[in-house]
Amino acid sequence: MRRLLFLAQAEVLHILRDRVLLAQVLIVPIIQLLILSNAATFEIRNTPIWIVDFDRTSVSRGLVNHLAASGHFQIVDTTPSLDRANEALLAGTVTMVVVIPHDFEVSLTKTRAAPVELSVNAEKGSAAGIVQSYASRVLSEYASELALARRSSKSEGGRIDVRVRGRYNPTLNYKHYMVPGILVALVTMIGTLLSAQNIAREKELGTLEQLNVTPITRGQFIAAKLLPFWVLGLLELSLGLIVGKLVFGIPMRGSVPLLFGVASVYLAVALGIGLWISALVETQQQAMFVTFFIVNIYLLMSGLFTPIDSMAPWVRVASQINPVRHFVTISRAILVKGAGPAEIARPFSVLAVSAVVVLTIAVRQYRKRAV
Amino acid sequence: MSTVVVEALVKRFGRTTTALDGVSFTVAPGELFGFIGPDGAGKTTLFRLLVSLLRPDAGRASVLGLDVVREYRALRQRVGYMAGPFSLYPDLSVEENLRFFASVFGTTIEREHARIAPIYAQLEPFKTRRAAALSGGMKQKLALCCALVHRPEILLLDEPTKGVDAVSRREFWDLLGTLKRSGLTTIVSTPYMDEANRCDRIALIHRGRLLAVDAPGTITRAFDRPLLAVRARERYKALLALRGHEHAHSVYPFGDVIHYTDERADAPADQIGQELRAFLAANGFADASVEPLAPTVEDTFIARTAESESRISNPESRIPNPESQIPNPESRTGSS
Structure with a gap:
């Protein structure tokens, strides 16, 4: 035990002496958190649009006002020229062209239905979808308003009033959803990359061989290596939470100690993967490449950036064994929904099993390669 | 034990x-x-x-x-x-x-x-x-x-x-x-x-x-052939010439001189020295000097590798290229 402490102490010295590593641990995550949570957003505001209003009636103007008031759009022009509007769409100065035909008001009063044409630049697929859905929502809201007005003038009642309330995140603040997920990505990166690189470094230096000719057991060595990075990972999480709270005002509805409890188990998985990688490679560079490859796949399949429900069926199945996915789920559940131990029991049990499996494999792999 | x-x-x-x-x-x-x-x-x-x-x-x-x-x-x-x-x-x-x-x-x-x-x-x-x-x-x-x-x-x-x-x-x-x-x-x-x-x-x-x-000491004493050091300005040409000598056993560069061993194990070194001087002069190396030498561990090593090589792989070539195998202690000393 004393020996383990000495080893860990030397490890702390290595970390403190390495300026790049310190920067990697302290500064990079904060910057990443600030940039990623602002960049990785699907919220669309101020989309430039062109409204070609051929009708020019009070009803068509009402539509324009609704689009303007929604906050999603910025009306660049309303000149009724289809050609010029299409040119702007091609040039990319507007993302959507809304065409209101001549007989808009007339056909609306006569047939109670009127066509509106939406042309969306679908170059950026998902953004186009969102713009279109925003616009459709505004249009249908306006349509039901008009219908309501007509009915009330004829004093007809019985309309269904649908009111949507976003539970847990009532203002639909995207950052409250992203930040807890990005925290997971940071902890994963630190845990896996640093542990993989660190042991590869000992291989490069030749100190690993030197240590192999000492009475230290492999278990002691691995424990002494992983312990400081385990602490570092938790430190990283605290740092991220503080930034999340101060800068983004993320909610902390659930128990923070519970989150740390889960994180400490999750870190065992992340560190175990790093250890596994380091057992397979010879140099720090190789360790880095392999880590980036694996972590990238894990992150893309984690539901952090894209919803798991929209992934291909086999990816959905495969993501069941992705530890990042489960910790992202837990982190969001605890912070945003205020989930307790009972609600996170299922994903947590996956993490716990993964920790045992990964660490066992990594330690065994380590033995095989080192003698 | x-x-x-x-x-x-x-x-x-x-x-x-x-x-x-x-x-x-x-x-x-x-x-x-x-x-x-x-x-x-x-x-x-x-x-x-x-x-x-x-x-x-x-x-x-x-x-x-x-x-x-x-x-x-x-x-x-x-x-x-x-x-x-x-x-x-x-x-x-x-x-x-x-x-x-x-x-x-x-x-x-x-x-x-x-x-x-x-x-x-x-x-x-x-x-x-x-x-x-x-x-x-x-x-x-x-x-x-x-x-x-x-x-x-x-x-x-x-x-x-x-x-x-x-x-x-x-x-x-x-x-x-x-x-x-x-x-x-x-x-x-x-x-x-x-x-x-x-x-x-x-x-x-x-x-x-x-x-x-x-x-x-025992290893170098076991070196059983006359050994001579040859100095010449055109070292490489002299080396090639000496390899053509009728009694040459092995000829190899050693630092800035050439080491020569004779296949007549019992011949006195002085006599071989005179022969070599005459041989080199006749071949256009007027400046060459020849001196008998006590063998070092390196000479022993080269002789032993030559023997084991010719036994193992290629009985034709009695002389492996020693330069490719033996690090020269003088040229290897400084990297700090």
Whole structure:
């Protein structure tokens, strides 16, 4: 035990002496958190649009006002020229062209239905979808308003009033959803990359061989290596939470100690993967490449950036064994929904099993390669 | 009882490389035993086997009476090993490195002070300096200190003086002499033939086989042919000419001279010298000088490799190209 402490102490010295590593641990995550949570957003505001209003009636103007008031759009022009509007769409100065035909008001009063044409630049697929859905929502809201007005003038009642309330995140603040997920990505990166690189470094230096000719057991060595990075990972999480709270005002509805409890188990998985990688490679560079490859796949399949429900069926199945996915789920559940131990029991049990499996494999792999 | 017993040790890497091909030797307690051979001869593989970092494919080895495969755990407590390339933590200071390795063996610098004092005295002025900033010679002394800090019963040093300047090399061997006087058994390897005379006994190793194992003086006495040193301005042309001499046994460059051995083992050296002078003058090397010479370990090594080569592979060529195999000690000394 004393020996383990000495080893860990030397490890702390290595970390403190390495300026790049310190920067990697302290500064990079904060910057990443600030940039990623602002960049990785699907919220669309101020989309430039062109409204070609051929009708020019009070009803068509009402539509324009609704689009303007929604906050999603910025009306660049309303000149009724289809050609010029299409040119702007091609040039990319507007993302959507809304065409209101001549007989808009007339056909609306006569047939109670009127066509509106939406042309969306679908170059950026998902953004186009969102713009279109925003616009459709505004249009249908306006349509039901008009219908309501007509009915009330004829004093007809019985309309269904649908009111949507976003539970847990009532203002639909995207950052409250992203930040807890990005925290997971940071902890994963630190845990896996640093542990993989660190042991590869000992291989490069030749100190690993030197240590192999000492009475230290492999278990002691691995424990002494992983312990400081385990602490570092938790430190990283605290740092991220503080930034999340101060800068983004993320909610902390659930128990923070519970989150740390889960994180400490999750870190065992992340560190175990790093250890596994380091057992397979010879140099720090190789360790880095392999880590980036694996972590990238894990992150893309984690539901952090894209919803798991929209992934291909086999990816959905495969993501069941992705530890990042489960910790992202837990982190969001605890912070945003205020989930307790009972609600996170299922994903947590996956993490716990993964920790045992990964660490066992990594330690065994380590033995095989080192003698 | 011997401290080290090695019997018919074989180690292969893959299917094609045989790093050690049936090596046997013993080392007596308190002996300073040297392995002399060029790069790729199998020295490092042998050391890694002896300190239990590798398992042999055949044969057996015991160190301090402990089998290196079965009893490796007990062995690792009692052996001090210094690998060829510098393998300490460059970001830790001299003192921190030493403290680290002491703690790994469950001891402290203070407790082991008596053992490491002669070496640590030289390091102490730099004890707060990071290992990365030490000179090559100092690095090797620190590594030696770290290998000694747990009071090992045997020391295995793999090429400790490689790439170190001439002065530091001498200092390092002086330290090994001090350790020897304290009774510590030491096995050391080196590519520098001039260091062989510092050892009690040496083993010449080449392509995974031992060519000879004996005291350095005995090994050079076994050199049984007249040896002459030839100096000429146009050295390479003179070398080629001498190879055409009717009685030449081997002719090879040695530092800035040419070493010549004659196939008539019993002919007096003076007579051969006169013959050679006449031969060189007749071939247009008027400035050439010829002197009889006492053989060194390197001459013995070259003769032995030539013999074993011609036995093993190619009976036609009696003279392998020695330049490609033997590092020249003078041209290899400085990288610090």
